[in-house]
Amino acid sequence: MNVSIDAKCITPNMMTTTTAKKPAKAITKDSTADTKVGTKIFLIGMMGAGKSFWAEKLKKRFKVPAYDLDSLVEMMEEKSIKEIFEEDGEEYFRKAEAKMLRLFSEKKQFIVSCGGGTACYNDNMKWMNKHGITIWIDEPVEVLSERLSKEKSHRPLIKDLDDEALNNFLSSKLEERATFYDQSAYRLSGDKLSETAFSKILAGHA
Ligand SMILES: Nc1ncnc2c1ncn2[C@@H]1O[C@H](COP(=O)(O)OP(=O)(O)OP(=O)(O)O)[C@@H](O)[C@H]1O
Numbered sequence: 001m002n003v004s005i006d007a008k009c010i011t012p013n014m015m016t017t018t019t020a021k022k023p024a025k026a027i028t029k030d031s032t033a034d035t036k037v038g039t040k041i042f043l044i045g046m047m048g049a050g051k052s053f054w055a056e057k058l059k060k061r062f063k064v065p066a067y068d069l070d071s072l073v074e075m076m077e078e079k080s081i082k083e084i085f086e087e088d089g090e091e092y093f094r095k096a097e098a099k100m101l102r103l104f105s106e107k108k109q110f111i112v113s114c115g116g117g118t119a120c121y122n123d124n125m126k127w128m129n130k131h132g133i134t135i136w137i138d139e140p141v142e143v144l145s146e147r148l149s150k151e152k153s154h155r156p157l158i159k160d161l162d163d164e165a166l167n168n169f170l171s172s173k174l175e176e177r178a179t180f181y182d183q184s185a186y187r188l189s190g191d192k193l194s195e196t197a198f199s200k201i202l203a204g205h206a
Pocket residue numbers: 045046047048049050051052053054070113114115116117147151155
């Protein structure tokens with residue numbers, strides 16, 4: 001199946017960390033829910049950080065189309081992420097993900113919730129920084145573990161892990177990936193991770 005992000009079949013409704021030392025970049029302007037947003041946002045960070053969760057929230061608040069990269073890949077491949085990993089392998093998934101990401105060069109306004117690994121493969125971080133604003137949603141491993149222990153089955157990298165193994169996996173993955181996430185334009189964590197903080201960033205780029 002050929003998927004275009006402009007195709008009618010993919011609507012904005014199809015929506016489907018940390019520790020690092022980088023401070024959130026300066027947020028200067030104030031904003032309201034009525035802020036006119038003319039911008040291109042990529043939400044990055046570990047699985048379970050809340051990229052899809054926040055994209056859905058921000059879509060409603062700012063009336064900006066939101067897209068979930070994992071869901072778009074699933075539609076393009078007509079398989080679940082789990083099936084793609086099992087049948088085609090992770091490398092195939094990473095290529096499909098990078099290809100789908102690049103379709104956003106044609107779009108004027110969007111919020112994309114990336115997959116957890118998107119930032120770390122195929123020069124995607126460089127590409128996203130060139131074509132939009134990257135925001136790292138940075139939740140601590142304890143929060144990720146707690147959330148993901150209930151939602152493992154459709155996440156192939158963690159589906160067979162018990163709670164202790166999940167915790168260890170997340171800690172080492174985060175350490176490995178932080179260098180990519182750290183290339184983001186903004187990082188939101190702790191009490192900076194709020195709708196107000198997102199608003200300020202979006203307003204600053206309106
Ligand atoms: N700030 C939050 N408050 C409450 N629940 C949250 C919050 N952020 C995320 N969640 C919940 O945690 C779970 C994981 O969040 P979500 O699916 O958005 O993560 P993700 O970053 O998109 O992960 P993935 O990389 O696997 O796609 C979901 O059930 C979501 O509703």
